[in-house]
Every structure is written in structure tokens, then in C-alpha cells.
Amino acid sequence: MNSRAKRLVLPLGGALAAATMIGASLPATAQASTADPDVKSSALTPSGNAKAIAGYWTASKLKSATTYLADSTVSAKLTKTGAARAAADGKPGVVAPTGEEDKSAGQSKNVNLPITVGKVFFVDDKGQERWCSGSSVQSKYRNLVATAGHCVYDTDTNKPFGNFVFIPGYYQGKAPWGIYVGAKVNTHDDFTVYEDYDYDYAFVNVYNGIKQQPEKEVDYKTFKAHVDKGGVGRESATTVDFETYDKWTQKGGLGKVENVSSEDEVGPQYNGALAVAAETDKWTWEKVTGEVYGLKNDKVTLKGNELPQANWPKAGSKIETRVENVTKTEYDAYKGLGYRKIDAQGNYTITYYFVVKYIKKTASVKYVIFRHYISTVADAGRLGDNVGGQGFSWNQALGKKVFTFGYPTSAHLDGNKPYSGHTQKWCYGTTAAAPVVSAYKAEEHQAIKCAFTPGASGGPFLLQYKNSKRTGYLNGVVSLTLDSDGNKRYDRVTTPYFNGDTYGIYKHAANLWTGKLPA
Missing domain, CATH: 2.40.10.10 (Trypsin-like serine proteases)
Structure with missing residues (x-):
């Protein structure tokens, strides 16, 4: 306001008024009498x-x-x-x-x-x-x-x-x-x-x-591409029995197996071995050398191509990471192995890291499948x-x-x-x-x-x-x-x-x- 000298001050302010009343006959616009402000x-x-x-x-x-x-x-x-x-x-x-x-x-x-x-x-x-x-x-x-x-x-x-x-x-x-x-x-x-x-x-x-x-369900590839571009998506994890897990992964869906013990593990060339994703932390994952593999239909893939069992990598080899968008509350409360990060758009994310392990089909483990959903916007x-x-x-x-x-x-x-x-x-x-x-x-x-x-x-x-x-x-x-x-x-x-x-x-x-x- 022109009546006041500029000075260093602290919060909150405003002022009073004195002038003629607004009337219905006033023009739609009027010119200010003061010079342009800063x-x-x-x-x-x-x-x-x-x-x-x-x-x-x-x-x-x-x-x-x-x-x-x-x-x-x-x-x-x-x-x-x-x-x-x-x-x-x-x-x-x-x-x-x-x-x-x-x-x-x-x-x-x-x-x-x-x-x-x-x-x-x-x-x-x-x-x-x-x-x-x-x-x-x-x-x-x-x-x-x-x-x-x-x-x-x-x-x-x-x-x-x-x-x-x-x-x-x-x-x-x-x-x-x-x-x-x-x-x-x-x-x-x-x-x-x-x-x-x-x-x-x-x-x-x-x-x-x-x-x-409205939110819609998509495959992981679509989900990841959407999130990588700054889009919003969520991942839902559900514990299921082996048959459901097997059908889900046979269709190309993502899943992982938890609670794998040494008694459940086998080598990559074991007859009937299942390739599963075992979660690890970011630093352990980064120390592993060699290619980054994928999983599909309980099989190992490399650059999208399924490998014959004779060429499966050793247990502990890298599997591609997975990123999930979460709320701030979920971000703050998370205590798992995943890596927490706030991205350039301010989204709260958790990146999960996995290595491959091989187990027997009869293993008493916990089977988890992941479903993926994205939200899109319109002008x-x-x-x-x-x-x-x-x-x-x-x-x-x-x-x-x-x-x-x-x-x-x-x-x-x-x-x-x-x-x-x-x-x-x-x-x-x-x-x-x-x-x-x-x-x-x-x-x-x-x-x-x-x-x-x-x-x-x-x-x-x-x-x-x-x-x-x-x-x-x-x-x-x-x-x-x-x-x-x-x-x-x-x-x-x-x-x-x-x-x-x-x-x-x-x-x-x-x-x-x-x-x-x-x-």
C-alpha cells in the first residue's frame, strides 16, 4: 500500500477501507489511480x-x-x-x-x-x-x-x-x-x-x-510404464494357495514366494524346480554381478526371452525391481526390505528388490500374487x-x-x-x-x-x-x-x-x- 514504507515485518496483515459503495450503475471495470505495484x-x-x-x-x-x-x-x-x-x-x-x-x-x-x-x-x-x-x-x-x-x-x-x-x-x-x-x-x-x-x-x-x-487393472508392464512417466498407480498383494499362484503366473502375472527355508530350496536343474522371487534389500541386490533376469510362468527370462532350464542362472541372481506408489502414511509406516524414495513429482514410492531362488513344488511356503492398477486423467x-x-x-x-x-x-x-x-x-x-x-x-x-x-x-x-x-x-x-x-x-x-x-x-x-x- 502506497501509504506505508516498505519494511521487514512478520506474519499476517491487511487493511481497512474508505470509498464510495459499489452500485449497480458502476461500470464493469475501472482504472486504479496508483502506479503499478511491485x-x-x-x-x-x-x-x-x-x-x-x-x-x-x-x-x-x-x-x-x-x-x-x-x-x-x-x-x-x-x-x-x-x-x-x-x-x-x-x-x-x-x-x-x-x-x-x-x-x-x-x-x-x-x-x-x-x-x-x-x-x-x-x-x-x-x-x-x-x-x-x-x-x-x-x-x-x-x-x-x-x-x-x-x-x-x-x-x-x-x-x-x-x-x-x-x-x-x-x-x-x-x-x-x-x-x-x-x-x-x-x-x-x-x-x-x-x-x-x-x-x-x-x-x-x-x-x-x-x-x-476410474481406476483400472493392468499388467505390470503397463503399470511400470505409466508410473515411470509420473502417472499414479498402486500394487495390491494377496496371499493365495499354490494352484492360484500357479495359474496367475502361468498367465504372466507377477508373484513371489515367502518363507523359503533351506529345506525347500533346490538347484536350478532340479527336476520340476520352480523359479521364484525372493525379496532382498537394495544394497544386497546391487552387489550381485551379472545380468538382470525376469520371471514368467515360473520360468526365468532374459531380455524378455524365456530360458531353457539348462541355462537357468544360479540361485541369488538379480531379478528386475518393482516400484510401488504409496501414501505418505504407508511410506512412513513401512518397515520392510524395500527402498523408500520421494520422486521428482513428490510421489512416495517403495522399490522392491528380488533375487531368484528355486524351490520344490511341494514346498510349504507362502505364495503371494500382485495385481496392478493405474489412474489416468482427462482435460x-x-x-x-x-x-x-x-x-x-x-x-x-x-x-x-x-x-x-x-x-x-x-x-x-x-x-x-x-x-x-x-x-x-x-x-x-x-x-x-x-x-x-x-x-x-x-x-x-x-x-x-x-x-x-x-x-x-x-x-x-x-x-x-x-x-x-x-x-x-x-x-x-x-x-x-x-x-x-x-x-x-x-x-x-x-x-x-x-x-x-x-x-x-x-x-x-x-x-x-x-x-x-x-x-
Whole structure:
């Protein structure tokens, strides 16, 4: 904001408003009176990685992700001398919403919830899946999301978070309108450089939506090729009897035999010997010299060709590895011989290593077969074409009636937990001066009375929200949740004040094209 000198500050901020009211007679766009602000644009994901990032966010990961910055909430007493003070830096203006939506993401009392609102998901620098709230906003290429700056950009590491996506209309792990992968985040330089949360907003350009297709079973070769290209797949292991194992491997399916004892083992030329995969660790496997063999129909193969029994290699020879994509929970809990690794796309993987052994058909061992499944994705089209986009407003006067929407989840300070975080909620109130929160240098926030708890961060403040059309004008994003009277209950949510600088950031972002997703 032009009224403030740049300085080094710590989290959370915003401002107040003073200007004329939004009226139906105002033009669809207006020009900001201030000079162009410092725009910080940071790349998020190359288009070639977008489908892999969308595939990363499985339903289980969406449900298990936790809200971000739950500790960036405060108790702040509301006093006349402690109220935030901000002023418009020019004439007020608005940009009209993208379209008039008649689609529904559900209802709460008599308020029709906007499908433009959803969750943003990302992975923090510790590898934890996190989320905040966000909303689709009008833009030239129908590709823009508004959220809080701290929900996209990590001021501790000075770079954006990884695997960023937006899911409009999110509901209990579902993405009804697709998953939109972040391409570029646009923030004010005072936020990214000076950590000034009076600029705690971000406008993220996203690629076309990606919809996950129903999971299908495939052979291992197809599975491995899909996963090697960054696709999502899973491996299912089942213990079976010998007959089932034998039929499965005769058809080319993968399997292994466990609990092999010295009494069960035979040599490679033993009459009726079965070639089986015995698991070992990465380091033992790498020490073995010679060719890497395969197994098919209980026989040994080399470069895809089945070897006659007379040419079978000695026991302990290398068998090709197998890679499995797993959840973070499975990754952390895994204690087996496999090698754990997080790949370039952020997928959690376990690589299994095997050597060949030969056993008698009558051996009392455990037979395991592996089935393989992959998930594919399809282009769902542009965000704004699918769900619309809220309008935008700046330099608006204090004392306006607004709705705010989001996904609160954390408990109140007294331990009461009224929200799950899996469904969208709303508040309605009049904007007023927010308390000054010195710990976060929040000197220019406005607030409404609202009992949202953490999780709502990034959710929109909407002026003139029309219940029938589910659209209004974005006039803020949730930045702080406050307990202003010290009763251990959150009673206000705050937003940075949207002024001419904010419009400049928005205008820059609203004219950026993200390009097409590769086929």
C-alpha cells in the first residue's frame, strides 16, 4: 500500500477501507489511480508435470491433508486505539463476475454456496500435505484463483509451496469440477520480500482442469510404464494357495514366494524346480554381478526371452525391481526390505528388490500374487468456463455487508470443534476495523464478526453476493482468525484491505495465459 514504507515485518496483515459503495450503475471495470505495484510472479509447475501433480492428489491424500498455519491465530482485544487504520489510495472500482452460475455445490440454510469456492492443496517444506480455502475469480483466460499469500508462498524458504492445486466445490474428498494445477503465483513484493502480511493475498494462474478417471487393472508392464512417466498407480498383494499362484503366473502375472527355508530350496536343474522371487534389500541386490533376469510362468527370462532350464542362472541372481506408489502414511509406516524414495513429482514410492531362488513344488511356503492398477486423467477445460469466477473490487468503503466462505476445521481455543473441514461454510457480517495485531504487523486489516476457526484462510470476502446467481465481488481473503474478547472462542476473521496496489496485482494476473496441457 502506497501509504506505508516498505519494511521487514512478520506474519499476517491487511487493511481497512474508505470509498464510495459499489452500485449497480458502476461500470464493469475501472482504472486504479496508483502506479503499478511491485508484482512478484513465481512459477509453480511446468505444464508437462501438471497431470502428475493432479494424479498425486488422490482422494485419500485430500482427506488426510491438514489445514495450514493453524497456529497463526491470535487473541487480540478490539479497542479504539488498537483498531487497524487504512484508507483508499484512489477511486473505488469493480470488475464484474465471469458469469451467472446456476450450478450448485449444495446448500446451507437459505444460502446457496458458490461452486467458485473450494480448497487449495499443497505440500509444505516438510513434505506434509496441507490445505487452505480459495476462490475462482474473473480473468481474461478463465484461469485465476484468489487465496491468502501464506497459502501459496513460504516466506521461511522464500519459495512457493509444492504440488499446488485448486479444487472448486470440494466436498469430502471429491473434486466434482476437476483439479486445477497451479502454474504461476502472483503476489505483492512486500509479502514475499518483507514478509508483510498487510499484503497477505495471492492470485494464482492455473492450468485447465484435470479429472481423474476410474481406476483400472493392468499388467505390470503397463503399470511400470505409466508410473515411470509420473502417472499414479498402486500394487495390491494377496496371499493365495499354490494352484492360484500357479495359474496367475502361468498367465504372466507377477508373484513371489515367502518363507523359503533351506529345506525347500533346490538347484536350478532340479527336476520340476520352480523359479521364484525372493525379496532382498537394495544394497544386497546391487552387489550381485551379472545380468538382470525376469520371471514368467515360473520360468526365468532374459531380455524378455524365456530360458531353457539348462541355462537357468544360479540361485541369488538379480531379478528386475518393482516400484510401488504409496501414501505418505504407508511410506512412513513401512518397515520392510524395500527402498523408500520421494520422486521428482513428490510421489512416495517403495522399490522392491528380488533375487531368484528355486524351490520344490511341494514346498510349504507362502505364495503371494500382485495385481496392478493405474489412474489416468482427462482435460476438464478452463476453470472459469466450468464454475465461473467472482468479480473483483478495490478501494471500497468500510461498513459493507459481506459474505465470507471457506472450510474452517480447527477447534476453538477452548477445545470446542464445530467444523470438520470437509464441507464449505459461510459467515455474513459488516466490515469494520480489525484489531491491530503487533505480533504479525497486522495494521491495516478489516474484519467481520464470524466464528470461523483456522482452515478458512484464503476464503473470499464477497460484496453484493447474489444468492440466486452465487456471485459477488471479491473484496478480501481470510487472513487471520481472532479471539477479540478473550473468551477462548474465535469471533472475527480478517482480510488485508484491497486497494489500488491489490488491483494492480490482480490485473497483472488476470491477463496471464497458462498455455495448453500437453496431450
